[in-house]
Amino acid sequence: MNAARHVAVVTPWYPDAQRPYRGSFVQAMVEAVAPGLDGVDVYHLDGWAVTKNPERLRRVRELQTTLLPRALAPAPAVAGATLYRLPVVIERSRDLALHARRHAEWLTVALGGDPIDADIIHAHVPMNGGYAALENARPGARVYMTEHSSFLEDLLAQPDARALYDEILDRCAGVFVVGEPLHRLIAEVFPHHTGKLAYIANPIDFQARRAQPPAALRRWLSVAGLIERKRIDHLLRAFADCRAEDPDLTLTLAGEGGLRRELEALSAELGVDDAVAFLGAVDPGEIPGLMADHDLLVHTSRHETFGVVVVEALAAGTPVLVTRSGGSDQVLSGIEDDAGQLVDVVDDPSVFADAYRSLRDRYPHKVDLDAARDALRAKYSYDAVGAHYHWIWFGDPS
Amino acid sequence: MNLLFLAPLASRKRAVAVETRRALDDGHTVVLIAEAGVNREGWDLDPRVDVEWLSANELNAPEARSTALLRLPLGLLRLVGRGPLRRLADKAAGRWKRHVTGPRDKRRKRETDAMREAHRLDRVRARLAAAEPDWLVLCESAAIELATEFVPDLLAARPGLRATYAYEPLPGGDVER
Incomplete structure (x- = not known):
């Protein structure tokens, strides 16, 4: 050739x-x-x-x-x-x-x-x-x-x-x-x-996009492996904290990993197992659809080289609540408030829960998902x- | 074609399930020789696959009676190793394992491995003779290790045998990856 x-x-x-x-x-x-x-x-x-x-x-x-x-x-x-x-x-x-x-x-x-x-x-x-x-x-x-x-x-x-x-x-x-x-x-x-x-x-695929932005941020979605670095235990605790105030909250966990049994046990222990769905591994082709079916992407990872799921969520028109894990903060640099909210990586789940409350209170009027999406599309x-x-x-x- | 998939440790179950189904859908005949694994249902195999379960993991070299007796002091150390004696007992148990039971366990593991390997080879050779495949799929690294025992002779006898590590479609023959 x-x-x-x-x-x-x-x-x-x-x-x-x-x-x-x-x-x-x-x-x-x-x-x-x-x-x-x-x-x-x-x-x-x-x-x-x-x-x-x-x-x-x-x-x-x-x-x-x-x-x-x-x-x-x-x-x-x-x-x-x-x-x-x-x-x-x-x-x-x-x-x-x-x-x-x-x-x-x-x-x-x-x-x-x-x-x-x-x-x-x-x-x-x-x-x-x-x-x-x-x-x-x-x-x-x-x-x-x-x-x-x-x-x-x-x-x-x-x-x-x-x-x-x-x-x-x-x-x-x-x-x-x-x-x-x-x-x-x-x-x-x-x-x-x-x-x-x-x-x-x-x-990142920007073809698919939800017809309407989420009305309220109640259906949480995590797309992450069930491994220590992703801190899903931290997410479950923060979710339980928020759900105590709003019983309509749900959490979908897309991803597989060695901690699955432990995390299933934790969700039962926290009394939120009826609101948490463990989907296991999901085909990448199904991710845009999943994003569009949920109101908020949540990500509690300690360290990421790139924030793929953050871009995927915003490409689908879904706001994000994610930790400053390295990759995510770089992806959202300059559009943090339009896209959702960033949270510091700390060991206290209540910080993540507070960040959710703060985002919930300013959504939808003080976020601009279209602006965030356009900025990301130009790059990704x-x-x-x-x-x-x-x-x-x-x-x-x- | 007549395909034989070899998965002696079943470490890539998902790939085997997907690829055997793909091969069947492409009109090939498929024989799978595999370890059943702890959970046979985890395979999600197409019922059309002709499977030879190896069940080699059920084989274990017998433990010598003397070794069983030599484990008794460990039980005794567990009993006395409570409270302030715990560290001392743990240390003594560690030494006992290292010098007395450990070497015997290693020997037994080697004997078990040899038994299982011989069992796998016997079954594979018998099935190869019966199935006469024209395409051999070595699905995992353990298949390559096992194949060193029979594939060189097989290739010498049948130079046209196709041998790959996965069932991949021929160009134009399947969906793109």
């Missing part, structure tokens, strides 16, 4: 049958950039942990070397892109530099030693996707990358991984982050690479994000 506008995307995260939501932002990115390109090839490198027993590992690697080039077949992907999936077998290890090297190595094996057939490669997660892209790029190809990882701090605490990350940043054409926390971290650790560091947004719609990528890669929006 020699087309001028042929782009390859290398990513460790992409939706698959096992985890249909993991990396849906990469799938969205592919959909956003595809218009105006001659072709997009997506390489999904999925890490599979295998034995570290040396003899057994040798045999696994031998077999994988035979199978992988045979198994690599193109499959149709979104927006006319082509998808190649390959499992990256990695011996069980916490050495993240080793993980990066295995990603690169198995992509080389899968490609039969040929380089990736594109002059522009955009990789997601520099350590895994990025290093694999650099090691398999053809001479002269430009490799860009986006960092999304919430585990970057842990990664940089490993000396080998940190050194490799430095090398990756040195070799790439540009590195992008989706939110301020990651920007600050990378700039602090690698000040010599700040010239290559910039922001890029995850694209598929058209806006697609044009931004094209500008990065080719110098002009197509």
Whole structure:
């Protein structure tokens, strides 16, 4: 393929049958950039942990070397892109530099030693996707990358991984982050690479929108995994506090996670189990509909690299009550009052409950959801994000 | 085509359920060899899938009578390890486990693993011979590990065998991802 506008995307995260939501932002990115390109090839490198027993590992690697080039077949992907999936077998290890090297190595094996057939490669997660892209790029190809990882701090605490990350940043054409926390971290650790560091947004669908704004903020919705970082226990306590004053309040929890049983027990203990619905994992395609069926998006996360759900809520015309988790405050910068309300990350659920009361009292007259939505659409719609990528890669929006 | 899905630890149940259904809908024949797991219903499998449940997890190497007897001091330490003696008893129990019962438990685990592996291989080989698949789907990392025992010979005997890690549609053959 020699087309001028042929782009390859290398990513460790992409939706698959096992985890249909993991990396849906990469799938969205592919959909956003595809218009105006001659072709997009997506390489999904999925890490599979295998034995570290040396003899057994040798045999696994031998077999994988035979199978992988045979198994690599193109499959149709979104927006006319082509998808190649390959499992990256990695011996069980916490050495993240080793993980990066295995990603690169198995992509080389899968490609039969040929380089990736594109002059522009955009990789997601520099350590895994990025290093694999650099090691398999053809001479002269430009490799860009986006960092999304919430585990970057842990990664940089490993000396080998940190050194490799430095090398990756040195070799790439540009590195992008989706939110301020990651920007600050990378700039602090690698000040010599700040010239290559910039922001890029995850694209959000602005097509669907509720017919009318919510009449009152009674039906709360959380779209978050049931994991510690999201602080759903905190949300349940704040919800119980508010519901004591207004029995019509309901809370829908969309998301799955290891804390589900514990949280179900907590909602019963708080006496709100009849008003709390645990939906489990929800297809990303159903999110806009869910947003439109609720009055308020609530988000209590301690830390986020980007506030995807915040943008999704406002795209659907739903106000938000969210913590200053890093990503969310950046997304809402300048439109906080129009969009809803931000809350400090503190350990007291009554602060979140008070913020709800404050928002409820000034809604709808002192919020401007249309203004918030327009401001976000200019930055995060598929058209806006697609044009931004094209500008990065080719110098002009197509 | 005649597909055989191999999921010896059933660590990607959802993918197997989705992909076997997809393959059936595309007109293929599907055999699945899998561990049942704790909750077989969690599979959500299409009833058209011909399943060979391995049930290898039900196999355990027997514990030697002497090992059972060697656990008695741990019970005794639990009884006496209350109040001010607790730390001392915990320390003694830890040492006992490390030096006496621990090595025996490790040995027993190795024996159990070997039994289960042999059981899986026997069942897979028998089913392979009966089903004669022309497409092998290694659904998880444990399938690759198990495959080292038979796939090299299988490929040598049948070079045309298709082997992949997932059932993905051929271009133009299914909905886009």
